[in-house]
Amino acid sequence: MQHGKYRFVVGxxxxxxxxxxxxxxxxxIQSIYYSFTDWTGLSPEFKMVGFxxxxxxxxxxxxxxxxxxxxxxxxxxxxxxxxxxxxFAFMINVGGRRRKGGPVISGxxxxxxxxxxxxxxxxxxxxxxxLLFQFAYNPDSGAINSLLRGIGLDSVQPLWLGDPxxxxxxxxxxxxxxxxxxxxxxxxxxxxxIPADLYEAALLDGANRITTFFRITLPLLWDTVxxxxxxxxxxxxxxxxxxxxxxxxxxxxxxxxxTTVMVLYVYQKAFRDGQAAYATTIGVxxxxxxxxFAAAVMRLGRRERLEY
Amino acid sequence: xxxxxxxxxxxAESGAPVAKVGAPLGAPPKEKKEGAVLNVFSHGMLVxxxxxxxxxxxWAVMTSFKDDKSIFSSPWSLPDKLHFDNWSRAWTQANxxxxxxxxxxxxxxxxxxxxxxxxxxxxxxxRFDFPGNRFIYYLFIGGMSFPIMLALVPLFYVVNNMGLLxxxxxxxxxxxxxxxxxxxxxxxxxxxxxxxxxxxxxxxxGASHSRTFFQIMLPMAKPGLxxxxxxxxxxxxxxxxxxxxxxxxxxxxxLTQGLVQLAVSQGYKGDWSGLFAGLVMAMLPVLAAYIxxxxxxxxxxxxxxxx
Numbered sequence: 001m002q003h004g005k006y007r008f009v010v011g012x013x014x015x016x017x018x019x020x021x022x023x024x025x026x027x028x029i030q031s032i033y034y035s036f037t038d039w040t041g042l043s044p045e046f047k048m049v050g051f052x053x054x055x056x057x058x059x060x061x062x063x064x065x066x067x068x069x070x071x072x073x074x075x076x077x078x079x080x081x082x083x084x085x086x087x088f089a090f091m092i093n094v095g096g097r098r099r100k101g102g103p104v105i106s107g108x109x110x111x112x113x114x115x116x117x118x119x120x121x122x123x124x125x126x127x128x129x130x131l132l133f134q135f136a137y138n139p140d141s142g143a144i145n146s147l148l149r150g151i152g153l154d155s156v157q158p159l160w161l162g163d164p165x166x167x168x169x170x171x172x173x174x175x176x177x178x179x180x181x182x183x184x185x186x187x188x189x190x191x192x193x194i195p196a197d198l199y200e201a202a203l204l205d206g207a208n209r210i211t212t213f214f215r216i217t218l219p220l221l222w223d224t225v226x227x228x229x230x231x232x233x234x235x236x237x238x239x240x241x242x243x244x245x246x247x248x249x250x251x252x253x254x255x256x257x258x259t260t261v262m263v264l265y266v267y268q269k270a271f272r273d274g275q276a277a278y279a280t281t282i283g284v285x286x287x288x289x290x291x292x293f294a295a296a297v298m299r300l301g302r303r304e305r306l307e308y
Numbered sequence: 309x310x311x312x313x314x315x316x317x318x319x320a321e322s323g324a325p326v327a328k329v330g331a332p333l334g335a336p337p338k339e340k341k342e343g344a345v346l347n348v349f350s351h352g353m354l355v356x357x358x359x360x361x362x363x364x365x366x367w368a369v370m371t372s373f374k375d376d377k378s379i380f381s382s383p384w385s386l387p388d389k390l391h392f393d394n395w396s397r398a399w400t401q402a403n404x405x406x407x408x409x410x411x412x413x414x415x416x417x418x419x420x421x422x423x424x425x426x427x428x429x430x431x432x433x434x435r436f437d438f439p440g441n442r443f444i445y446y447l448f449i450g451g452m453s454f455p456i457m458l459a460l461v462p463l464f465y466v467v468n469n470m471g472l473l474x475x476x477x478x479x480x481x482x483x484x485x486x487x488x489x490x491x492x493x494x495x496x497x498x499x500x501x502x503x504x505x506x507x508x509x510x511x512x513x514g515a516s517h518s519r520t521f522f523q524i525m526l527p528m529a530k531p532g533l534x535x536x537x538x539x540x541x542x543x544x545x546x547x548x549x550x551x552x553x554x555x556x557x558x559x560x561x562x563l564t565q566g567l568v569q570l571a572v573s574q575g576y577k578g579d580w581s582g583l584f585a586g587l588v589m590a591m592l593p594v595l596a597a598y599i600x601x602x603x604x605x606x607x608x609x610x611x612x613x614x615x
Contacts, residue, residue, distance in 0.1 A: 004517060006438065008432075008517035009438050011518070012431065012432045013428075015425055015428075016429040017429065017444065019481060022485070023481065023485035023486070024488075025447065025451075026466065027460070030462035041465070087353070092354070114354055116602060118358065119598070119605075120361055120595065120598070123546075123595060123597075123598045124546070125563075125594075126548060127548040127564035127568055131567060132368055135584075141379065143383050146383040146384055181361065234452075238457060238549075243549065246552075247568055263455065267460075270461045270464075271553065280461050283457060286457065291453070
């Protein structure tokens with residue numbers, strides 16, 4: 001297989017690698033460089049300013065708010081989403097009662113139906129989901145408040161996205177709504193590969209469902225849970241939170257900066273306020289947060305790998 | 309549930325319809341009460357979540373057939389009659405047809421480009437030893453965990469300087485570049501699992517490297533290409549962040565930004581029913597495709613995370 005090998009390797013790699021270097025790698029390097037300049041993005045002139053942008057960032061209250069919200073997204077969202085998804089996946093796959101003559105372990109009836117339905121939000125664009133819920137949250141004519149009125153709760157009519165104390169939770173709820181299904185299906189696939197005799201043995205020993213879950217399912221599923229955790233965290237720090245916060249909230253990022261997240265703040269500084277260099281500085285902070293998050297999950301979650 | 313086989317449903321379970329359907333025959337009831345409560349709770353949660361997922365979607369479909377007045381006065385009432393004019397208005401006046409066309413062009417071009425370029429790079433990285441192989445591989449993989457927004461600020465100016473801003477082909481190139489990390493990651497692993505003997509035999513018979521790749525390896529990699537193709541199709545079809553930054557010309561808008569734009573402008577025009585029709589119009593093709601190719605879609609989307 002050696003003949004003409006290098007020519008072939010170069011020929012096949014040149015275009016994809018060139019495209020990737022030009023549109024992905026090069027801008028990343030540039031943006032770190034720009035964070036040390038006073039570039040506005042509007043004119044080609046700029047000069048080096050050292051760490052000015054960074055010290056400005058540390059004094060920027062809105063930056064701290066966005067950091068706080070982003071961290072909340074990265075830490076809380078995966079916990080809630082993955083927790084719910086594990087519960088649903090366990091019920092769907094292992095929670096069924098034993099049928100006579102059937103396998104020892106079985107899912108609930110209708111498990112196929114649940115898996116199909118739960119996955120719906122995953123195939124929709126997060127932008128469409130955000131628009132839909134923006135209407136549902138509308139205090140006067142939205143679906144949620146009129147449902148509350150319909151069941152006699154006329155006094156409970158929150159402003160939802162208009163209430164600075166509630167808006168962030170509303171946004172997070174939408175992200176949970178749209179991602180739980182993906183993890184249910186992901187964990188279901190993982191649970192299906194756990195051998196049934198492990199469950200049989202546990203059941204013979206008199207373990208109940210809760211014990212079975214914590215002693216058998218969760219440990220054997222740990223790798224999948226962990227990579228799902230990182231995946232969810234990166235989404236929650238990046239593209240998904242940009243879409244939901246940017247579309248749903250007033251401002252966007254409001255009311256009163258109560259929902260702004262780092263990724264949105266980068267966008268606003270660069271493309272709305274003409275402060276490209278400062279935007280890349282916040283972007284670098286976002287990069288640090290993302291990498292630290294991924295490293296922390298991988299490290300804290302490290303366990304002895306179980307072979308089965 | 310649990311360890312026991314049960315017979316007719318215990319009374320406490322009648323609240324959970326799914327449990328009732330699942331009740332087997334025979335065997336005496338010997339469950340503990342606590343188990344029954346847990347069972348009702350669990351099934352109740354499953355049903356509740358299914359309801360919560362479906363309701364907003366059904367509500368959107370229903371609203372798209374109502375007139376503007378009843379959308380505001382009674383959000384949950386059924387439409388007085390099916391207002392199909394909302395749909396035709398959205399399709400023609402609100403530019404939904406243009407947004408669809410743009411999206412089809414962008415996604416079609418980038419999907420083909422991603423699969424061709426991604427599989428070429430992945431094949432070389434999986435099968436050939438050369439200096440820098442590992443470095444290039446990790447360079448690609450690294451792109452998966454970096455926040456894209458950081459690169460988008462300079463990228464805007466890179467694309468602008470090349471005269472590619474607000475063009476369909478510019479957007480296609482950027483989509484391909486940002487789809488490569490996952491595609492290369494996935495397909496490299498896939499090519500490694502394919503047997504080497506077939507390619508070697510072809511090579512001994514005098515086929516060139518590129519001929520071996522296109523005529524032998526690519527057909528063998530079809531299952532992997534389908535999975536990663538579905539993953540990229542959905543990701544690119546639903547993409548919102550890249551076009552928001554790089555595609556600001558309204559005539560070139562793709563579906564997601566078009567709808568967001570519509571939501572902003574309809575606020576002034578007051579044509580909410582048309583907007584809902586547009587939303588449902590954008591939702592239906594992907595939902596229909598998902599229901600038809602459910603198994604493949606699920607495999608494609610979960611394949612990466614399970615590796």
